[in-house]
Amino acid sequence: MKDIIFEVISNKKIAKNTYECVLAGDISDITASGQFVNIKLDGYYLRRPISVCDAEDGKLTLIYKVVGKGTAKMAEMTGGEKLLVLSGLGNGYDLAKSGDKPLLIGGGAGVPPMYMLCKKLIAEGKKPSVILGFGSADEVFYREKFEALGAKTYVTTVDGSEGVKGFVTDAMDVEYSYFYTCGPEPMLKAVYDKSTTSGQFSFEERMGCGFGACMGCSCKTKYGNKRICKDGPVLVKEEIIW
Amino acid sequence: MVNTKISLCGIEIDNPIIPASGTFGYGKEFNEFYDINILGSFSFKGTTKDPRFGNATPRIAETEGGMLNSVGLQNPGVEKVISEELPALKKFFHKPVMANVSGFAIEDYAYTCEKLDGEEQVGWIEVNISCPNVHGGGMSFGTDAKNAAEVTKAVKKVTTKPIIIKLTPNVTDIAEIAKAVEDAGADGVSLINTLSGMRINMAKRKPLLANVTGGLSGPCTFPVALRCVWQVYNAVKIPIVGMGGVTTAEDVIEMMMAGATAVQVGAANLVDPYACKKIIEELPAAMEKYRIGSLEEIIGGAH
Numbered sequence: 001m002k003d004i005i006f007e008v009i010s011n012k013k014i015a016k017n018t019y020e021c022v023l024a025g026d027i028s029d030i031t032a033s034g035q036f037v038n039i040k041l042d043g044y045y046l047r048r049p050i051s052v053c054d055a056e057d058g059k060l061t062l063i064y065k066v067v068g069k070g071t072a073k074m075a076e077m078t079g080g081e082k083l084l085v086l087s088g089l090g091n092g093y094d095l096a097k098s099g100d101k102p103l104l105i106g107g108g109a110g111v112p113p114m115y116m117l118c119k120k121l122i123a124e125g126k127k128p129s130v131i132l133g134f135g136s137a138d139e140v141f142y143r144e145k146f147e148a149l150g151a152k153t154y155v156t157t158v159d160g161s162e163g164v165k166g167f168v169t170d171a172m173d174v175e176y177s178y179f180y181t182c183g184p185e186p187m188l189k190a191v192y193d194k195s196t197t198s199g200q201f202s203f204e205e206r207m208g209c210g211f212g213a214c215m216g217c218s219c220k221t222k223y224g225n226k227r228i229c230k231d232g233p234v235l236v237k238e239e240i241i242w
Numbered sequence: 243m244v245n246t247k248i249s250l251c252g253i254e255i256d257n258p259i260i261p262a263s264g265t266f267g268y269g270k271e272f273n274e275f276y277d278i279n280i281l282g283s284f285s286f287k288g289t290t291k292d293p294r295f296g297n298a299t300p301r302i303a304e305t306e307g308g309m310l311n312s313v314g315l316q317n318p319g320v321e322k323v324i325s326e327e328l329p330a331l332k333k334f335f336h337k338p339v340m341a342n343v344s345g346f347a348i349e350d351y352a353y354t355c356e357k358l359d360g361e362e363q364v365g366w367i368e369v370n371i372s373c374p375n376v377h378g379g380g381m382s383f384g385t386d387a388k389n390a391a392e393v394t395k396a397v398k399k400v401t402t403k404p405i406i407i408k409l410t411p412n413v414t415d416i417a418e419i420a421k422a423v424e425d426a427g428a429d430g431v432s433l434i435n436t437l438s439g440m441r442i443n444m445a446k447r448k449p450l451l452a453n454v455t456g457g458l459s460g461p462c463t464f465p466v467a468l469r470c471v472w473q474v475y476n477a478v479k480i481p482i483v484g485m486g487g488v489t490t491a492e493d494v495i496e497m498m499m500a501g502a503t504a505v506q507v508g509a510a511n512l513v514d515p516y517a518c519k520k521i522i523e524e525l526p527a528a529m530e531k532y533r534i535g536s537l538e539e540i541i542g543g544a545h
Contacts, residue, residue, distance in 0.1 A: 001274060001275065001515075003275075003514070003515065003516060040513070040514075044304065045304055045305070045306075045307060045308055045309055045460055045461075045509075045513060046302070046304045046309055046512075046513060047513060070304075086515070205299055205300070206299065206300040206301070206302045206303070207302060208301075208302045208309065208311060208512045209265075209511070209512035209513070209515070211271055211274075211515060212267065212271045213265060213266060213267045213271045213272065213511065213512060213515075214264070214265060214302070214311065214313065214512050215264075215267075215287075215296065215301075215313045215316045216299075216301045216302035216311060216313060217299065217301070217302070218295065218296065218299070218301075218313075218316055219299070220295060225295055225316070230271070
């Protein structure tokens with residue numbers, strides 16, 4: 001964990017209400033996919049926690065959805081801005097248990113962390129399949145990026161305007177050795193119920209600090225109380241209490 | 243050379259900067275960012291007799307110039323604090339720590355304080371009679387002068403270390419409560435705890451916090467805190483630990499001029515983990531700017 005100044009290289013809209021921001025700076029604190037950073041924005045008291053989509057060659061890629069005033073302000077960035085970023089937060093995904101054919105399931109703003117995870121798994125010689133869930137075709141992003149990595153990629157949309165009509169769980173009838181998922185909590189619960197193997201879930205919660213001090217984002221697990229920001233955001237299937 | 247040393251209830255500390263309870267855990271998260279031995283001390287997470295999970299989430303909401311929290315005193319309970327947190331702390335923090343205690347009945351306060359009083363590293367016990375986020379306890383002791391005095395007496399009876407009573411600003415007259423705890427034997431007071439507040443999620447037409455209300459902290463509370471310290475300084479002779487929105491070295495000086503002997507820093511730690519380190523580093527230059535040779539000489543200096 002370090003507080004680092006990053007420079008915005010680009011910040012572009014890639015789907016409805018969805019932006020991809022590439023930053024340059026010291027990424028050495030990001031040691032696992034599924035980690036997040038906490039960004040200081042001028043005029044806002046609390047930082048904005050955003051999951052890491054990719055971190056390579058001194059570049060940090062973040063994908064965020066405009067959901068409030070803070071992210072709306074981020075969407076106005078054009079490049080050249082300097083941002084104070086608390087980097088390398090959270091535990092991230094554990095790749096050791098993936099098996100040969102892991103399944104990666106991302107929903108909406110939960111898609112970005114799947115990208116770095118997918119890249120790492122492929123680098124390890126695994127053969128991941130990916131399910132990306134969205135509301136409709138205008139919200140879809142990164143499909144071609146996952147395909148370019150060489151992952152078998154399925155897209156689902158609730159309205160059926162692209163890919164499989166329905167939810168991510170409607171595309172889960174594939175063979176897999178283990179799974180990793182990130183997305184809205186109802187989706188995580190549906191994945192939990194449908195899944196036939198063990199897996200890892202990344203959770204979201206409103207945070208105060210992002211590094212385990214304030215107890216703002218606590219949750220109960222079968223392994224005791226955990227802080228989503230510090231002991232998570234990734235929890236294993238066996239410990240989750242819904 | 244400026245002198246930042248102050249004496250708080252007979253214990254000399256290197257500087258008056260003390261991270262506030264609830265924003266600093268039991269120290270270890272911040273020790274990953276910097277060596278926390280540069281602090282005057284720190285007040286550890288509010289500890290109760292029994293373990294507590296606290297309130298439902300969301301527990302955090304943003305406001306203009308600050309934040310609301312409704313954590314609700316999540317802590318592992320005093321036994322675990324003594325068996326796990328304090329032995330761990332001893333390895334990386336070599337100064338007296340301020341033990342923050344909360345409770346739901348007078349006997350709870352006495353029990354927890356007596357246990358922590360026996361711990362070598364505990365320098366002071368800060369008794370929180372002002373948490374706005376738990377029902378049936380906390381603030382209900384701090385909003386009534388008689389109840390506040392009773393908690394103070396009960397705690398003083400079973401302890402040997404300095405007792406600092408933490409006061410709520412959510413009262414008509416904070417000076418009256420301060421005077422009552424002083425008369426009951428308190429060695430110091432700390433103020434202010436958070437201000438009761440709320441936000442609404444307009445899209446959902448529901449309160450943002452699961453607990454409906456929460457405690458407001460951050461820079462927006464600084465003038466209220468300063469006013470309370472000022473009023474309490476006029477009412478009592480025991481030392482005051484001032485807090486509420488302190489973010490810079492200049493805020494520390496202003497708080498001390500209002501009457502604070504030491505100053506706690508709360509919400510600032512959450513948005514900048516290096517906040518206290520920066521304040522301590524900036525303090526000498528700020529002192530020189532206002533021609534202050536020794537911090538002790540400015541306590542209450544604006545009166």
